[in-house]
Amino acid sequence: MHRRSTSKSDDLASFVGSEPQHLDPFIAEIEEDVTYFSGTPIRAVATKWRQLPSGLIIPSATGSVAPIDQLLVYLTSEEVFGIKPPPSLVYSHIRRIPFDEIITCSSHIMATIRNPGRTRREVDDQFARIWFNEPIRTRVLNRLRDGTRGLVVPQAVFSVIQKAAFLSGDALVFGREKGNYVLSLISLGDYLGYNDNDNESRVITKKPGKIGREVIANQVFNARVDEASVLSRFWRIWFQLPKELRDDPEMVDLESVYLDAVGVPLWDVCAAAILLWASAIKGTTNIDEFLDERGWGADRFQDAISVFSIRLPEFREAVARELEQAETDWSFDAFRRYPVVQLWDDKLSVIDPDLLLMRVFGWVPVHEVKSYIDPKDEQKKARFNSGIRRAVEEYSLEVLESIVPTSSGSKRMYRDSDISRAYGGHKVRLPDAAIDYGTSWVPVEITTSQLRRESIAGLSDDYIVQDLEKFVKKVEQLDSLIRKLQDNETLLTGSSCVNSRLFYPVLVLPEGFPVNPITMTLVHEKIGESNLLNDKSVMPLEIVDIEDLEMIEALQEQSGPSFLQLLDGKKNAGLRDLPMRDYILSELRLSPRRSSRVDKLWQEIFKELFRL
Structure with a gap:
């Protein structure tokens, strides 16, 4: 043992003895994936590279994913x-x-x-x-x-x-x-x-231009539909909330309004659409058997599908007529209106299951009811607008309240009623909610405004600019509340003011707004021109839809980042100008399961379906 130990000592002495005398001998720990100068432990200052999914090779130290990815x-x-x-x-x-x-x-x-x-x-x-x-x-x-x-x-x-x-x-x-x-x-x-040969500037400012319209139409068309989110939201907004809020002066019985306008019970339309959607996805055709077991006659089913289906000759005419008048390659209104076609043998063909879901459970029924209401009956139209707006607002607030962490003895989320009591006055327009995160505020405005079909199809710059101006008008309410909170937040909270607060304004839409570098550039330009959200304590506006909020809700249940952390992280992220869900899924690489609240609603729909 002694001889072996001595031998090792001699070997070590021989090893360090070859170094210059003026250097102290030492042993350095070499780290993996680090570049050193040859024969030394000195790190080399070298740029590391990595390849993005798009194929672009960039320095490793630069940002993660980008919109092009x-x-x-x-x-x-x-x-x-x-x-x-x-x-x-x-x-x-x-x-x-x-x-x-x-x-x-x-x-x-x-x-x-x-x-x-x-x-x-x-x-x-x-x-x-x-x-x-x-x-x-x-x-x-x-x-x-x-x-x-x-x-x-x-x-x-x-x-x-x-x-x-x-x-x-x-x-x-x-x-x-x-x-x-x-x-x-x-x-x-x-x-x-x-x-790409069009002679048009590639710099996007003031208007989207042809390439901008193409990006918007492409993004809207290819947006993936989450069936659980769409059906659950519709079930809550159209069937449950009108009953729970029947004493609210703004609410109306949306089912009754639909029946009066369209002439077919809303639940019949929904049940038929769910059956056809499931049949298309699974590739089965046992709908007749399912309906026979529940006493549905052929007439009842035909009445239900008449809302969203069309016979083959009429579909041919509708598509051909639209194509003759089409100004872009994104004119698919006939498909959106009639996603189900009845063939010569009376079999039903679902052209696109996603279009069927959005036709029946998206925002289309709102436009459908409005189109059936007599244009002269302004009161009835106003009542319906009020009811659907109130239901969407309430649903969005429910999701926000599920997101906000509870804190014993202190209120974290303030609704519009709280905000109005604190700051309301004659002609004062304020947002729908404000969330207190201690060091920061998250003011939230909920709107039922949507892009028009002309904007979705990319018909002209004017349509898109006008729609964006409507959204910017909503930002005025966020800006108004921020200024009042900066002036005296005690009126709302009842507590002493907190200095150096940051503000993260959020605009919520019921269905997906095409958040991309082009639309957000135009939105921020218009906000700047209107002198809104211009204080250094105010972070960039975030536009989300209800499905984004539902994903954030699921993250809270699964111990994920808070709403504030997501807003703060996204403002400097590679995907800052893309939808929140893209940031969560692609940049943070999180895959939240469906929230328990949405899952409960999803199951209730199918329980009701089997009780037909």
Whole structure:
């Protein structure tokens, strides 16, 4: 033992003895993933690099993800087939496919894409294996390994239907070879969307421009629908809250108003839509059996689906008429109004399950009721507007109260009634809520304003600018409350003022606003022009929808970051100009489960459905 120890000491002495005499001998701990000068423990000052999902190589020290990393770039026909078929060839193939087959095939593709249990990567991989033979199959699968590339373009699926409304017949002429749907679908995508050759400035200011309108329309069209959130919110707003708030002077019985305007019981419409949605997603057709067991006659079901369905010849006319007048590639109003088509054999084809959900459970029923109300009956229209606004406001406040942490002996969230008592006066407009986080305030304004269909379709800059101006008017209420809190917050809290508070203003919309670098640039410009939110203690405006709030609610239940932490972190994040849910899912990499409140409502809907 002694001899071995001595040997080690000699080895160590020999090791350090080769160093210059003026240096002290030592042993340095070498860290992984650190660059050193050769033969020394001295760290080299070197830039590390990393590759983003978009393919861009950047220094590791720079920000994380960026908006460009959220884009999915679809394969072109040249990447798939090796050539770019001319439009004449594409139209020739569409012309040789019967219109009802186009509808059936397109519906199957959209149902597969919308399946909640499937990712886009899985869907593209599935269709690549079904559609293509070798060597195209391997070529496509190799390209799809890049997670930023996609194969099936939903917009192109709708565009094939639009072209078929003009070109396809009701049956294939005897002796003619049937056209190739897949070739038509992949190739048509090359001719859609923004033309990079347009002579227009790439600098976005004052107006979105053509590229801005394209981004807005694209984002709205491709927004994913969370079925649990949409159905639960609708159930609470239209069915439960009007009963609970029946004594509220602003509330009306929304079910009765709907029945009076549309002529069909709202729950019948909802039940039929849920059955068709589930049938499309699962690929089953046992609706008749389900309805027979519950005593629904054929007439009752037909009345219910008449609200959102149309027969094939009428659908062809509606699509063709819209395409003739279309100014953009995003004109799909006929699809949004009639997401279910009744074919020649009376079978029902759900063109897009997401469109069906939004047609029945989104904001469309609000516009539908308004369209049926006699334009001269201003009082009835005003009562309905008041009722739906009150229900949306109450639902949003419920979610906010679920988000805000409770604190013994102190109030954290103040509703509009509290704010009005403290600061109200003649013609004083104030927001709907304010949340006290101790060092910071989060004032919240809830609005039922929506982008018009003209803005969603990207028809002109004027429509979008006018819609953004409506939202900025709501910011005036947030600015008003911030100034009053800065002047004397004791009037609201009853406690002594806290110095150096920060303010995080939030605007809540019922359905998704296209938050992106273009729209937010325009919003911030208009806020600046109006001299609003200009104090250094006021953080940038955050625009969220109710689904964003529900995701934040779920995070609170699962010990995630607070609402304030999310607002504070997002203001300097790579995805600061994208929706809150993108920041949570893609930048923070959090995947919250459904909140218990939403889950309870979701289950109540299906319990009611099975009690039909």
